[in-house]
Amino acid sequence: MNVAAWMLLYAATLTWLGPPVLGRITGSGGSPRLGVTVWLTTIIGALSGWIAALGLMIDHVIANLADESPLTFCLDAVGFTGGVDMTRQVGSIATTVLACAGVLVTAIAIRRVWSGIRRLRHHSHEHARAARVVGVSTDQPDVVIVDSSQPAAYCVAGRPQTIIVTTAALQRLERPQLDAVLTHERAHLTGHHHQILMILRSLARGIPRLPLFGASASAVARLLEMCADDAAVRRHGSHPLLCGMVTLVAGPSQPAGALGAADVAVLARASRLVSPAGPVDQCCERLILVTAIALTIATPFIAGLLCHH
Structure with a gap:
């Protein structure tokens, strides 16, 4: 071999x-x-x-x-x-077919994955742009307030990158909790977590029959949330972040391409914060x-x- x-x-x-x-x-x-x-x-x-x-x-x-x-x-x-x-003739045909099949499958997979990345990137940028149009800017340039009766806080990659907080979340979150949640979202943006997940989700959709790519998208999303949790805990402690997560967990699910503090593996992350x-x-x-x-x-x-x- x-x-x-x-x-x-x-x-x-x-x-x-x-x-x-x-x-x-x-x-x-x-x-x-x-x-x-x-x-x-x-x-x-x-x-x-x-x-x-x-x-x-x-x-x-x-x-x-x-x-x-x-x-x-x-x-x-x-x-x-x-x-x-x-025979040489049959061998030539078989070799040509095998070689062409390998190249063709690889080319199709690359095209599908690249198309998926572009689509997710476009959707994320459009969402960030729309949020800045309908939302209210704050003294923090990356934070936009959107009027909604549902508590939510999440971030999207765009130009510029944007953290979206609803008015209901502002009403329910205490100041230390809000600061912890915002630090969590900024950790996603500075860590380029959106870009990592765009690639992994595009691989999972573009090559759906291979188990590694499907499993990696969900597992890495969970771990990236924990990375952002750790960034918030280092600055604000675990209690404000945990209370903020509990407050936001009843809110609506986040749009595709967004990362929210109370969107992925909340129970596992809460258990990890309570019992590190x-x-x-x-x-x-x-x-x-x-x-x-x-x-x-x-x-x-x-x-x-x-x-x-």
Whole structure:
């Protein structure tokens, strides 16, 4: 088995076996930033493995096309030499079909994902623009007040980025709670969480049959909310944020592309704020996550070294 075969196996393992393992080691949210890094590293690894394998196969076929059967090169590229005896004509047709299929599937997937990103980005920018048109500006340039009987506070990526707070939320939230909620929303904006989720959601919709992408969109959204929670807690403490979340949780669901303090995994996040993990548990989780990142990055290089010996 050579490098291309290892890359295919590596990508398939991450795609199908990665989600349950990652869900288990990142589920508690003890280290949400590292948890997000683990998911993103796995996604990049799976995509890189597939592209590398496809590129190696195409390069191998082109480099040796003049000397032997194209199908022989294709099979040799994935490590199965001498296993098939076919005529040159049939081999040429089969190789052409396989190569074209791989390139076509990849091109279609890229087009669908890119289209999804553009659509989500356009919707988010339009929502931010509309909120600034109908809302009332405040002394904080990124905050807009919108008249509504439902308490809500959320942020959307736009030009400029906007935090939207309803009048009902202003009436119900005390000042420390409002400050904590606003800090939570600003953490989303400064951390570029919208852009990360746009890519992941577009991958999930553009390549729906691969479990890694569907699982990553929901898991990373949950972890990013915890990252924003931690930013608010560091500045205002857990109690104001927790009370603000409880106040806003009865509000309407946020529009697509928005991130709100009381929109995702509220019970899990509230439990985490009430009973945070101890130092020993956090240290153990970080060690596990760092190890997972290191293994994901190192595996293809180790496979490449083994295949060349």
